[in-house]
Amino acid sequence: MANIASQRIKREFKEVIRSEEVARCSIKVELLDDNYSQLKGEIAGPPDTPYEGGKFLLEIKVPETYPFNPPKVKFLTKVWHPNISSVTGAICLDILKDQWAAAMTLRTVLLSLQALMASPEPDDPQDAVVARQYKGFPEIFISTAEHWTNIYAGGSRKKEEYSKKIERLMGIGCNMDQALVALSGCNWDLDKAIEQIFG
Amino acid sequence: MNRKPTTASSSNSLPTDNSKNNGDEKDKGDQMFECNICLDTAKDAVISMCGHLFCWPCLHQWLETRPNKKLCPVCKSGISKEKVIPLYGRGSTNQEDPRNKVPPRPSGQRAEAETGSGFGGFGFGDGSFQVSIGIGAFPFNLLVSAFNFTSHNPSDNQVENDRGPVISKIFLFLAFALVFWMIFGL
Numbered sequence A: 001m002a003n004i005a006s007q008r009i010k011r012e013f014k015e016v017i018r019s020e021e022v023a024r025c026s027i028k029v030e031l032l033d034d035n036y037s038q039l040k041g042e043i044a045g046p047p048d049t050p051y052e053g054g055k056f057l058l059e060i061k062v063p064e065t066y067p068f069n070p071p072k073v074k075f076l077t078k079v080w081h082p083n084i085s086s087v088t089g090a091i092c093l094d095i096l097k098d099q100w101a102a103a104m105t106l107r108t109v110l111l112s113l114q115a116l117m118a119s120p121e122p123d124d125p126q127d128a129v130v131a132r133q134y135k136g137f138p139e140i141f142i143s144t145a146e147h148w149t150n151i152y153a154g155g156s157r158k159k160e161e162y163s164k165k166i167e168r169l170m171g172i173g174c175n176m177d178q179a180l181v182a183l184s185g186c187n188w189d190l191d192k193a194i195e196q197i198f199g
Numbered sequence B: 001m002n003r004k005p006t007t008a009s010s011s012n013s014l015p016t017d018n019s020k021n022n023g024d025e026k027d028k029g030d031q032m033f034e035c036n037i038c039l040d041t042a043k044d045a046v047i048s049m050c051g052h053l054f055c056w057p058c059l060h061q062w063l064e065t066r067p068n069k070k071l072c073p074v075c076k077s078g079i080s081k082e083k084v085i086p087l088y089g090r091g092s093t094n095q096e097d098p099r100n101k102v103p104p105r106p107s108g109q110r111a112e113a114e115t116g117s118g119f120g121g122f123g124f125g126d127g128s129f130q131v132s133i134g135i136g137a138f139p140f141n142l143l144v145s146a147f148n149f150t151s152h153n154p155s156d157n158q159v160e161n162d163r164g165p166v167i168s169k170i171f172l173f174l175a176f177a178l179v180f181w182m183i184f185g186l
Helices: A003-018 A106-118 A128-136 A138-153 A160-171 A176-185 A190-198 B018-031 B056-065 B124-150 B154-185
Strands: A027-031 A038-044 A055-061 A072-075 B045-047 B053-055
Touching (some): A003 A027, A003 A106, A027 A106, A038 A106, A055 A106, A128 A176, A138 A160, A138 A176, A160 A190, B045 B056, B053 B056
Antiparallel strands (some): A027 A038, A038 A055, A055 A072
């Protein structure tokens, strides 16, 4: 890896470790290899959002051309969010694409992702199904996002009704992820979800 | 650099002893002169019009990365090679930089200080007038005064009065000759 990239990640790593956000347990970074090209990030779900109480893991890949090009970041934890793919975890955020600037750091990227979780941009979606729900059925969106946070990220809020519907689908041969995606995408309409899976 | 890992100085951080606090302050002092791209102490430092500090090799590489959209990496204001100012510290001229495979950083632009004295009428006509008077009259006056000096004897007064017009005509001729030489000789 280019010297400047690994040198910079080393410094940023220290910066994150010393930052206030770490003291508040709001962001965290871990090294996955010795040459500073693979990292694991963790952000806390922002308060007063459906993601509150959850811990979201991120995969961070640092390119050789870093910091002149942005790091490649995606969610490892499944999230129900208009700008994050509910299937792959891919993120639609301008600073991770064309709006990247070389002075941005791991810390600012993680904080930006937290900000994105707190204020979705449904007009520039990564997951069109989620974005449609966010705009058309905001209450269902919130409860769905809470349910996802409960299942995958350790949040405390969930709906018993949703859990029962998932169990029903699992009873007829679906796995949990499949059932959750189908039900969430159909606004928790069981018949539509069954049709979507088996139709 | 051997920086001690220190905790952030927020209200809920662990209590730190005095030596660690001093380390923090020192770190903060260093950070003021860190390049905003490599986060190291800026080498071949340049500063943008928006006031952000970079190593020239780092900034050059950033500008090369997106040649169509040259923005400050910190505040995203417009930036260009012509509009960055190099910072020259004392005794730090042209030290070899390991990343020196880029064009030299742009040099500083020197402007002469404004003097504020009356250079007002430095027009073409004025200038040529002054020059012709100066060169034409100077030897003439000098020779006249030299002549006066040699004939301080009162008895020569008459001779001097007779010779005066002749000599002045000769010098007038010389003066015209000089002027002609200046005009046609150039």
